[in-house]
Amino acid sequence: xxxxxxxxxxxxxxIILSGSHAVTSGARVGGMMIRxxxxxxxxxxxxxxxxxxxxxxxxxxxxxxxxxxxxxxxxGTMAAVLSILQHTACPESVAFHFLTAEAADDxxxxxxxxxxxxxxxxxxxxxxxxxxxxxxxxxxxxxLDQPLNYARVYLADTLPxxxxxxxxxxxxVIVVDDIRTLASVDLAGHVVxxxxxxxxxxxxxxxxxxxxxxxLNGTFRxxxxxxxxxxxxxxxxxxxxxxGYTRRVEEWMAxxxxxxxxxxxxxxxxxxxxxxxxxxxxxxxxxxxxxxDNVEGRCRGLHxxxxxxxxxxxxxxxxxxxxxxxxxxxDYLWAPYDLYRHSSPVIEEW
Numbered sequence: 001x002x003x004x005x006x007x008x009x010x011x012x013x014x015i016i017l018s019g020s021h022a023v024t025s026g027a028r029v030g031g032m033m034i035r036x037x038x039x040x041x042x043x044x045x046x047x048x049x050x051x052x053x054x055x056x057x058x059x060x061x062x063x064x065x066x067x068x069x070x071x072x073x074x075x076g077t078m079a080a081v082l083s084i085l086q087h088t089a090c091p092e093s094v095a096f097h098f099l100t101a102e103a104a105d106d107x108x109x110x111x112x113x114x115x116x117x118x119x120x121x122x123x124x125x126x127x128x129x130x131x132x133x134x135x136x137x138x139x140x141x142x143x144l145d146q147p148l149n150y151a152r153v154y155l156a157d158t159l160p161x162x163x164x165x166x167x168x169x170x171x172x173v174i175v176v177d178d179i180r181t182l183a184s185v186d187l188a189g190h191v192v193x194x195x196x197x198x199x200x201x202x203x204x205x206x207x208x209x210x211x212x213x214x215x216l217n218g219t220f221r222x223x224x225x226x227x228x229x230x231x232x233x234x235x236x237x238x239x240x241x242x243x244g245y246t247r248r249v250e251e252w253m254a255x256x257x258x259x260x261x262x263x264x265x266x267x268x269x270x271x272x273x274x275x276x277x278x279x280x281x282x283x284x285x286x287x288x289x290x291x292x293d294n295v296e297g298r299c300r301g302l303h304x305x306x307x308x309x310x311x312x313x314x315x316x317x318x319x320x321x322x323x324x325x326x327x328x329x330x331d332y333l334w335a336p337y338d339l340y341r342h343s344s345p346v347i348e349e350w
Contacts, residue, residue, distance in 0.1 A: 223276030
């Protein structure tokens with residue numbers, strides 16, 4: 001199925017769905033507080049269909065996907081995994097690597113994933129929040145300040161040596177194309193590949209203190225820096241390790257603690273290290289910004305052109321807006337992948 005047809009199909013399917021969706025944790029939406037009925041994570045989600053490889057799938061080819069695993073985004077993670085498996089010709093060849101702040105056991109979020117995807121090649125890794133807690137500076141949105149949001153910086157230090165290339169995805173994405181196409185992109189010697197957006201106002205991502213200091217902004221000398229979204233990246237793990245890129249990102253985080261050179265969480269230090277030095281990927285692989293801005297999360301429409309991946313970056317998340325019965329039109333593209341057991345949320349006036 002082409003990506004355009006997949007999106008159209010998603011619109012059709014959601015018309016059939018009915019009922020309210022409960023959230024995975026209490027959340028304020030507008031003037032209301034929505035809280036979940038009490039139940040364990042394992043019982044919250046239905047079991048997904050099983051997916052099998054097509055005849056063209058090579059037995060020795062594996063696609064490694066890395067994501068974080070967090071209680072507040074578990075519902076999004078479930079939907080993202082389902083979309084990946086549903087739209088690839090080789091679902092049994094996809095290995096998922098989840099970084100979680102939970103203890104590395106089977107009694108929580110990982111157990112919920114295994115219950116919904118019993119045939120999934122799933123591996124979990126403990127990410128110690130203390131590793132970054134002292135390096136994080138306050139940003140424009142509290143969610144961006146969570147230690148797990150910085151776990152992507154430490155992928156190369158966390159994944160086992162046999163993972164030499166990995167595709168990192170945020171939990172608020174839906175993939176409507178074969179993930180193998182993105183995962184196998186030619187990196188052409190680069191460490192990171194991602195869609196980049198050179199029309200964006202790059203200067204807005206850094207403060208006046210940064211741009212007025214040649215010792216700082218000189219880092220961009222000799223390159224043409226463009227914005228890219230770190231929620232969808234292909235990484236050469238071997239090159240990352242060899243080049244010491246974790247340390248390079250951490251160095252800019254240390255500068256931020258002293259001088260306040262940016263406002264947006266884990267994104268700017270990636271830009272400082274990689275902007276202008278990444279392998280550009282077709283924009284269809286990150287239709288980002290569907291969650292609106294980082295302050296109000298207002299509705300946004302789709303950008304023109306073909307779509308392979310939908311990304312609800314920004315404040316608004318589709319499961320919360322659907323639960324509040326205040327969805328944006330793009331949220332109906334997410335709904336068919338929702339594995340939550342539909343029940344009535346408790347809505348309270350805030």
